[in-house]
Amino acid sequence: MGTRIRFTRPDGKEAEGYLSLAGKANAPGVVVVQEWWGLQDQIKGLCDRFALLGYDALAPDLYAGTxxxxxxSDAALREMQSLNFLDACDQVVRGAALFLLKSSPKVAVAGFCMGGAVACLAACRVPEFSAAVPFYGLPPDAVAKPADVKIPLQGHFANSDDFVTPENVDAFEAGLKAAAKSFEFYRYDASHAFMNEQRTVHDRHCAELAWERTSAFLKKHLW
Structure with missing residues (x-):
């Protein structure tokens, strides 16, 4: 349904990504940020699903083809650890937002796993976004604090998660409350990456519920 494209980063360099279009003029946009596996078919499929909801969706390739x-998992960890998160956020993800804003009135960011942390980071650092939806991903407190969030945030988290633990989620939520931020957090009796239908941790019921909530949230803030 979509296609691979090139777009320009704010610093003038080129980046690539997967673009799926809603097929109508002035559609809002969603930047979809990958898991630590790279820009694989499941993330491309999520772009296609956002397009079916009426959004132009662009998933930037943070691993440049890998x-x-x-x-x-060891290779995924190495690739993630070699990623410059601030450059990925400020240049690649922001470049994707700027690309979509050429034809979209408003743009949100949604990220999964590692991409969830990047989405939270973008909610603090990228002024072009109107809303953010992180799935089971949060940035380290040293990089982005809850008080730094500048846009409405909807988070989806798993109760069985060794990567982003319930304690991590509780602490970030408490920080958002203390800073009087606009947010809503949801917790699911599922495992990390429950949205990924290509993996055994996929939970259909939780994934469908999270998708419904995401759809309603984006409709509220982008239309």
Missing amino acids: VIPYHD
């Missing part, structure tokens, strides 16, 4: 197979 895609990690699901069985190789």
Whole structure:
């Protein structure tokens, strides 16, 4: 449904990503940020699903073409650890937002796993976004604090998660409340990456519920 494109970063360099269009003029946009596996087919499929909801969706390729197979967590960890998160946020993700804003009136960011942390980071650092939806991902407090969030935030988290633990989520939520931020957090009796239908941790009921909530949230803030 979509296609691979090139777009320009704020610093003038080129980046690439997967673009899926809603097929109508002036559609709002969603920047979709990948998991630590890279820009694989499941993330492309999420772009297609956003397009069916009426959004132009662009997933920037943060790994410049590298895609990690699901069985190789060690390689995914190495790739994630080599990523410059601030550059990815300020240049690649922001560049994707600027690309969409050429034809979209408003743009949101949604991220999954590692991309959830990047989405939160973008909610603090990228002025072009109108809303953010992180899925089971939060940035380290040293990089972005809850008080730094500048746009409405909807978070989706798993109760069985060794990467973003319930304690991590509680602490970030408390910080958002203390700073009087606009947000809503949802917790699911599922495992990390429950939205990914290509993996055994996928939970259909939780994924469908999270998608419904995401759809309603984006409709509220982008239309």
